[in-house]
Amino acid sequence: MINEKDSIFLRKAIRLSAKNSHDGIHGPFGAVITLNDEVIAEGWNEVLQTNDPTSHAEIVAIRKACRKLNSWDLSGTVLYSSCEPCPMCMGAIYWSRISRVVFAADRKDAAEAGFSDDMIYEEINIPHDRRSIKFVQHLQDEAVEVFLKWMENPERKIY
DSSP: OOOHHHHHHHHHHHHHHHHHHTTSSSOSOEEEEEETTEEEEEEEOOHHHHTOTTOOHHHHHHHHHHHHHTSSOOTTEEEEEEEOOOHHHHHHHHHHTOSEEEEEEOHHHHHHTTOOOHHHHHHHTSOGGGSSSOOOOOOHHHHHHHHHHHHHOTTOOOO
């Protein structure tokens, strides 16, 4: 269900995408995170500026929101994005437990502008040895042993 505040915050994300992409260095993406209808973080695409392929608008905003709240858990927050989040950002949204996402343009709109995630969506379903980047599993037993020891640790924190 969309309400008037959703439109206000989503337009803010769109304005951030427009304002910060006019230089050609920042991609045309903006994000806003709110808690109790108050903006707690904003982000825009900084991939080229930072030489960090993970600096998507949503990731930048999530990092800022986590620092502001001093928590990795963003339950109760809403993320407003100028575009449908990519697979990486969607993963971060789930890991941070954002409660709701409202977005404007969709992934097809982004693809038409040169930002296609189709290959990633397709690659996820391909067996490891047939992906365009080969994924090779090795030393599984040794890594699983670490998990087993971690599960036995009474001090472990589940996240």
